[in-house]
Amino acid sequence: MKWHNNPPTADADGYYATGLTADMLQIDVMHPLKLADTAIILTRLGDEIIAFSAHCPHAAANLKDGELHRGRVICPDHDWEFDVRTGRTVWPADEPCRLKRYPTRLVDNCIFVQIAI
Numbered sequence: 852m853k854w855h856n857n858p859p860t861a862d863a864d865g866y867y868a869t870g871l872t873a874d875m876l877q878i879d880v881m882h883p884l885k886l887a888d889t890a891i892i893l894t895r896l897g898d899e900i901i902a903f904s905a906h907c908p909h910a911a912a913n914l915k916d917g918e919l920h921r922g923r924v925i926c927p928d929h930d931w932e933f934d935v936r937t938g939r940t941v942w943p944a945d946e947p948c949r950l951k952r953y954p955t956r957l958v959d960n961c962i963f964v965q966i967a968i
């Protein structure tokens with residue numbers, strides 16, 4: 852899977868254009884990209900556009916090399932599993948760490964992601 856590189860353009864609220872439209876995303880398919888030097892993954896969950904960090908919160912493995920199934924991403928290194936809608940750790944069940952998520956917005960069907968500065 853390749854990274855998509857996009858020009859670093861943000862609006863006044865810190866939302867960056869991804870260069871992708873909502874219809875380009877498919878359920879359970881990860882679209883990795885870098886915005887403002889931040890590696891994220893975009894996906895679709897029903898009608899919802901989801902953006903989350905490409906770095907696993909356990910030990911920073913690259914989640915783009917993992918699996919995404921029914922809104923849960925499984926890390927390639929130690930098989931930890933995260934709910935991409937909430938960021939909650941699904942497995943192991945007692946882990947308090949969270950997958951970082953990013954706000955998204957659609958403008959004329961184009962996807963924007965807010966990256967905190």
Ligand code: FES
Binds near residue numbers: 911926928929930
């Ligand atoms: S680095 Fe992801 S589960 Fe360990």
